[in-house]
Amino acid sequence: MDHERVVRDATVRLPMASTALEACEWIVAALARHTPAAISILLHVHDRLRCVAATGAWQVHATVPPKAGLVGQVYATGEPAAVADVTADPDHFPVRPDIAAELCVPVLDPAGRLIGVLDLQWSGPVELARWQDTAERLAHRLGARIVALGGPPAESRGEKLLRHATAMTAAATEWELLAAAITAARDVSALSAAVLLLSGPPEPRLGAVTGTPGELESRIRAELAETGSAALDRLITRAHRHGAAYTLGEAGHPPTVDYLPLARAGARTLVAVPVGPPDAGGVLLVADERLLRPDPTTVNLMELLAGQAWACLDRLRTLARLREQANSDPLTGLRHTGPFEQRIATATPGRTALLAIDVDGFKDVNDTYGHQAGDRLLVELARALEGALRQGDELYRIGGDEFVAVIEVNRPEEAVRIAERLTEAARRTGRTISIGVALPHPGEPPERTLLRADQALYKAKHQGRDTVHLSTT
Missing domain, CATH: 3.30.70.270 (Reverse transcriptase/Diguanylate cyclase domain)
Structure with a gap:
């Protein structure tokens, strides 16, 4: 195996890559022409290693938590690692039943900071020491090109929604859940304010506030708190009767009467999404002071978020009722x-x-x-x-x-x-x-x-x- 040729072939087109993903895909494709290994490149996106390019494997792992498996260990330590017999590695992530050896090297930026890993797995005999040197040289050049292109790809909105959905599912209390939902709405929509308005009884109420809300969100909450319960009920009823709605970002058009409290607070862009059933759910309001035009994809993501939030909220309320029933005397309501x-x-x-x-x-x-x-x-x-x-x-x-x-x-x-x-x-x-x-x-x-x-x-x-x-x- 001419390893110098491997390096030349894998990096010759690297300067022409226009995105970090394209650079990773070219490295993987070029390596695959010289070795039958299962090859993957994982970059650190938010809190996980995410596979952005792969070949030669029946199955690859889309995400890997830091410190999990060989790739997670390499990312955690910043040191390359080679395993000649994967059956002796209890943390091995199987991609094919015939894999025998694995090599993983860190992908570093020019300053020496970790941005990902390059992983190769073989089913037959392999000179791990030679391939480690080659893989490290390729990873070094790839890291420099990724940084030149602006760094690893940003987390997509779909990936953000998945991450936030996991946080909502893990919430132990209604307050934690509502706070997680509001944080998710801000992050996924890229709008500055998010408020959950929940149905009674006895009357509509505002959901939890999380972190330090921005000025617009604080003003919206203050306006809604001063608005009568009948007006809040109309906001909820409107969303459930007519479905999700959003502004077009066009100046000179007055808001409908139901949305006047939001306009008084300074909202110029608004996405309103129903949450759960009308009598028990509410409405998710996501807003911004800027005059924007939310795209339909943003609205769809907010609807998915609202659906997940309601499913988690309904589960928590059901569990609370079951705990109350288990701890209470059914006749008197006293604990027993x-x-x-x-x-x-x-x-x-x-x-x-x-x-x-x-x-x-x-x-x-x-x-x-x-x-x-x-x-x-x-x-x-x-x-x-x-x-x-x-x-x-x-x-x-x-x-x-x-x-x-x-x-x-x-x-x-x-x-x-x-x-x-x-x-x-x-x-x-x-x-x-x-x-x-x-x-x-x-x-x-x-x-x-x-x-x-x-x-x-x-x-x-x-x-x-x-x-x-x-x-x-």
Whole structure:
């Protein structure tokens, strides 16, 4: 193999390349005439190595995370690497089942900064040392040409949308999701402002604000915040009734009445895209102070973004409902055993009081008037007890007519006073309750504290019911 000829053939046309992609494609095509290797060039675009030219492989990896596989390792270290037996490399990215050896070298700019990698993989015997020298020389010349042409290609809008869609999918909260969607709308559209207006209930509201919003976005949010809910509803209804819309960038044409708040804020360019269903979704508004003409592709990308945002938002809301159902008693809406056990596990000795509550004569109500009457009684009592507790106190239903309140107090007498307030609230419903109070001792397991509260409750029952008893043991 005449490696000097390989270098000449691969670089002779390089000065004529008009784009970085064209330069990479010529290098790969020329190399393929001299070796049966699977060849690929990956350039760093945003946060990943993206394959921009390849040949000789049944399959290539479109993107590779930094540090993944040999190409990722080479990009992370800036040092060439050769593997004579890929079966011994646990991080090898297979492109063909017959690949035996792999060589990867960094592509550097003239200042020595990494901009990508050149990767070659062979299925048969190969002189890796000779090919490494050749590949490094080619990578050096390619890096210089790429820089002369303005550097690696910018991330396309489709690639941006894919990256942002991944971030939205990973969002753990509704706020994180809406913030990610707004960031994506600005980035993909190249317009300066993005606002999400969400449907009620109880009334339309503005979605999260992310980062430091620009002046136009701040003015739009302020105008919309001062606009009545009826006008906001019209904005949402318009988008859902007529579909996505955008300005043509022509001066001298007044906005429709629905968009007057945006015009007052200074918006001269606007893309409006419906999000989700009218009763639960909203509208994505992307705007700019400049008088521009958004192309249909931009609108299509915003529609794709809105669809992804709604799918993620609907998933988060569904998960929240399922978690609420799993953690709540379906009859009273109070939290039940699982959350209660988690709460008492964090009890503070001498400060966290457990109030074990039992409805007096509840079995007689069920036996005399039926279970529906008993259920109504439990719901009414639950609301009454919740209303008598302080902000931050917690009430749980742990079974049947048994409730437990978890409260933070400074001394036992304070817990007793709150318990007495609960008995008074129960009396106002026409029923009575008995309460046992216990505060955890240092080092005492939560289960033991609850047992002492139950024992105090039984003593309150024996004392004639409709009373409070404090555990002193």
